[in-house]
Amino acid sequence: MSGQIIAAETLTDGVTLTCDVCVVGSGAGGATVAAGLCEAGLDVILLEEGGYHTRRDFDLQEQNAYPMLYQERGLRATDDGAITILQGRNVGGGTTINWTTCYRTPARILRHWADRYGLEDLSEEKLLPHFEAMEARLNIQEWPEELANENNRRLLEGCRALGYQVHAVKRNVRGCANSGYCGLGCPHDAKQGMLLTTIPDALGAGLRLIHHAQAVRLNAEGAKITSLNARVKRPDAQPDAGGGFTVKAKVFVCSGGAINSPALLLRSEINPNVLVGRNTLLHPVVAMPAIYEQPIEGWSGAPQSIASHQFVDRGPAMGFFMEAPPLQPMLAASGFYGFGKMQIDFLSQLRHVGVMLAICVDGLSESTPGGTVTLRRDGRIGVSYPTTPALEECFTFAHEILARTTFAGGAKRAVTLHPSPLELRGPQDVPSLKERRYGPLAHSIFTAHQMGGCRMSADPKDGVVGTDHRVRGQDNLFVIDGSVLPTALGVNPSHTIYALAHRARPLVIDAARGA
Amino acid sequence: MKLSRRSALGLGLGGLAALSIGGIGVSLSRTAPRSPRAPLQALDERQFAVLAAVADRIVPGDHRFPSAWDLWVPEKIDANLGKAEPGLAVELGMGLLLLENAVAALLLDGRPATFTRLDAEAQDETLKRWQSSSLTLRRTIYKALNGLCTATYWSSPEIWRLVGYPGPGAHLGVKELP
Ligand SMILES: Cc1cc2nc3c(=O)[nH]c(=O)nc-3n(C[C@H](O)[C@H](O)[C@H](O)COP(=O)(O)OP(=O)(O)OC[C@H]3O[C@@H](n4cnc5c(N)ncnc54)[C@H](O)[C@@H]3O)c2cc1C
Numbered sequence: 173m174s175g176q177i178i179a180a181e182t183l184t185d186g187v188t189l190t191c192d193v194c195v196v197g198s199g200a201g202g203a204t205v206a207a208g209l210c211e212a213g214l215d216v217i218l219l220e221e222g223g224y225h226t227r228r229d230f231d232l233q234e235q236n237a238y239p240m241l242y243q244e245r246g247l248r249a250t251d252d253g254a255i256t257i258l259q260g261r262n263v264g265g266g267t268t269i270n271w272t273t274c275y276r277t278p279a280r281i282l283r284h285w286a287d288r289y290g291l292e293d294l295s296e297e298k299l300l301p302h303f304e305a306m307e308a309r310l311n312i313q314e315w316p317e318e319l320a321n322e323n324n325r326r327l328l329e330g331c332r333a334l335g336y337q338v339h340a341v342k343r344n345v346r347g348c349a350n351s352g353y354c355g356l357g358c359p360h361d362a363k364q365g366m367l368l369t370t371i372p373d374a375l376g377a378g379l380r381l382i383h384h385a386q387a388v389r390l391n392a393e394g395a396k397i398t399s400l401n402a403r404v405k406r407p408d409a410q411p412d413a414g415g416g417f418t419v420k421a422k423v424f425v426c427s428g429g430a431i432n433s434p435a436l437l438l439r440s441e442i443n444p445n446v447l448v449g450r451n452t453l454l455h456p457v458v459a460m461p462a463i464y465e466q467p468i469e470g471w472s473g474a475p476q477s478i479a480s481h482q483f484v485d486r487g488p489a490m491g492f493f494m495e496a497p498p499l500q501p502m503l504a505a506s507g508f509y510g511f512g513k514m515q516i517d518f519l520s521q522l523r524h525v526g527v528m529l530a531i532c533v534d535g536l537s538e539s540t541p542g543g544t545v546t547l548r549r550d551g552r553i554g555v556s557y558p559t560t561p562a563l564e565e566c567f568t569f570a571h572e573i574l575a576r577t578t579f580a581g582g583a584k585r586a587v588t589l590h591p592s593p594l595e596l597r598g599p600q601d602v603p604s605l606k607e608r609r610y611g612p613l614a615h616s617i618f619t620a621h622q623m624g625g626c627r628m629s630a631d632p633k634d635g636v637v638g639t640d641h642r643v644r645g646q647d648n649l650f651v652i653d654g655s656v657l658p659t660a661l662g663v664n665p666s667h668t669i670y671a672l673a674h675r676a677r678p679l680v681i682d683a684a685r686g687a
Numbered sequence: 688m689k690l691s692r693r694s695a696l697g698l699g700l701g702g703l704a705a706l707s708i709g710g711i712g713v714s715l716s717r718t719a720p721r722s723p724r725a726p727l728q729a730l731d732e733r734q735f736a737v738l739a740a741v742a743d744r745i746v747p748g749d750h751r752f753p754s755a756w757d758l759w760v761p762e763k764i765d766a767n768l769g770k771a772e773p774g775l776a777v778e779l780g781m782g783l784l785l786l787e788n789a790v791a792a793l794l795l796d797g798r799p800a801t802f803t804r805l806d807a808e809a810q811d812e813t814l815k816r817w818q819s820s821s822l823t824l825r826r827t828i829y830k831a832l833n834g835l836c837t838a839t840y841w842s843s844p845e846i847w848r849l850v851g852y853p854g855p856g857a858h859l860g861v862k863e864l865p
């Protein structure tokens with residue numbers, strides 16, 4: 173049975189659609205679970221608020237890609253504007269525009285979840301078949317170190333020179349042309365995101381995929397969700413251009429990702445243990461750009477292929493891991509907090525600019541509890557992310573390590589992303605970093621890894637979902653995406669989400685068959 | 688009390704509105720006009736004029752690089768906002784009016800200053816004050832404006848050649864992988 177791809181604006185306004193399972197969100201979690209449900213013979217509707225875009229639409233121009241493929245047209249940020257939030261919004265979600273780095277969940281994180289949240293069901297052993305299944309489906313394999321682009325090579329060499337742990341990452345690609353455009357949609361159909369894997373699997377087994385369809389509210393009668401209201405969200409029109417429809421299903425799965433899944437529950441007045449939206453984790457990222465003698469051309473070559481986990485576990489202090497980003501002009505410029513001549517002077521040397529990232533691991537202790545998702549009065553989603561001394565300490569230390577690694581990697585000159593950047597001419601200048609303040613609105617901070625907000629816990633009095641992903645107090649509502657993660661991971665999150673969604677397939681199938 | 692964006696742009700929206708338009712009699716007639724070269728989608732003419740002034744300080748251009756105005760940065764930002772959730776343009780518009788507002792500047796900085804009427808040097812000083820202001824709201828507005836202008840400028844294909852970026856041409860229209 174072959175499925176259908178439907179643009180929401182072509183539906184009759186006010187129509188009611190019925191199915192066995194309605195999944196909201198077509199990213200790592202939603203598409204993976206939807207494929208399993210369709211293959212089991214269930215009638216599934218998958219709603220996606222973003223558009224259905226394929227290689228044909230990827231013109232690889234930043235000014236078009238971010239509005240087309242990212243949340244809030246690329247303008248999402250925390251309430252105080254301090255943290256730029258990069259998050260996907262399209263068929264495939266984050267997996268269409270992510271940088272393809274794949275890691276299994278580290279054992280120490282799974283142990284922490286078992287100890288703190290009772291998640292023994294998510295042991296390494298029990299998750300293994302799910303990781304293996306997704307590795308096979310998405311062709312997750314190590315990307316040879318020799319293929320690292322120059323920006324990643326600086327990280328590799330810097331870490332090696334300092335004796336830091338460093339390694340080549342695994343990527344979900346097949347026939348990757350090493351173009352460097354992962355963040356703007358893969359022009360070669362090489363990235364094995366949901367768009368080319370689980371979504372075609374699901375369509376082949378009868379999925380109805382409705383894009384430009386934003387789930388607005390789940391309607392509950394007691395412990396049962398009876399229907400969902402959706403509105404048409406056309407990217408080329410004013411957001412409130414009108415139009416909407418209803419979906420009735422036996423089971424509903426919320427897979428809108430961190431930030432959006434909690435927001436949907438809050439809009440629906442579903443808030444078990446008053447924890448929805450709490451502990452929203454961002455893996456906050458600080459960056460250090462530098463100028464090298466040789467050309468770096470960080471726009472070219474797989475954007476992220478080398479990582480260092482030297483500082484990921486700092487005991488009670490907040491840890492971080494180091495990676496590298498792609499450097500197309502806009503992304504490279506967007507960290508610059510200062511203005512005027514300095515911006516042009518630095519960016520005019522873009523060919524020689526390299527950037528290293530420190531990705532800080534939040535949620536592992538009370539001292540870095542993460543942020544909170546709220547609903548604003550005008551209906552928009554709010555994200556607050558208060559600073560803590562532990563976060564500021566981590567940012568400070570991370571800057572020092574980034575600077576040391578940058579110079580060990582051969583940089584001539586490095587700058588911080590403060591409003592008036594501190595310029596470092598060599599390792600002898602590293603101590604001057606201490607003169608600066610670190611934290612929100614003191615320098616640029618980004619996130620590309622949103623997690624938590626609907627955290628999983630075995631304790632019914634804790635968490636939003638149980639180990640079966642079912643929302644506490646609801647019979648037929650599941651959350652399956654990055655929002656269930658109780659802590660940040662210390663590795664890039666997509667593969668954990670694929671594996672959890674793969675594990676959740678039979679749980680949802682049973683619920684739909686039993687309903 | 689620290690003014691956070693939540694309190695000022697969310698719950699205290701009324702307060703921000705009052706602050707930003709409070710000096711309307713003083714500053715409304717005095718905003719130096721800048722005519723948009725495309726129909727405005729989200730901002731009004733006054734907000735647009737302030738945005739244009741800010742954009743030209745964020746990326747003023749030089750003998751090699753065009754200015755933000757040359758690349759239509761203010762119009763591009765307005766067009767992008769026109770397709771975003773309306774609340775975003777409302778907030779940004781208020782932020783622009785607050786930056787422009789002479790009365791707010793008098794109250795907070797002890798001197799009346801209409802941003803669009805300042806010379807380039809004084810505009811730069813104002814932006815620097817906002818970057819590191821003790822008021823979170825000012826730092827938030829600076830960051831939002833800086834981020835929008837910077838991102839919009841550097842994503843313009845006109846600057847690719849100037850920074851040695853070849854653009855994505857080699858990867859477009861490929862039918863089959865080797
Ligand atoms: C630029 C970038 C680079 C990244 N690089 C990596 C990487 O290299 N490796 C890695 O592991 N991770 C990476 N990530 C993160 C990774 O892609 C995400 O963690 C992952 O995709 C999250 O999966 P998810 O299912 O939680 O949500 P998503 O994949 O984000 O999917 C959620 C989908 O739901 C849709 N949606 C939300 N709300 C609604 C609603 N109300 N109605 C309808 N639809 C809705 C969204 O539009 C979105 O398409 C990156 C992310 C970004 C943005």
Ligand code: SF4
Nearest residue numbers: 348349351352354358
């Ligand atoms: S590097 Fe290029 S070809 Fe390879 S996956 Fe990324 S976008 Fe596709």
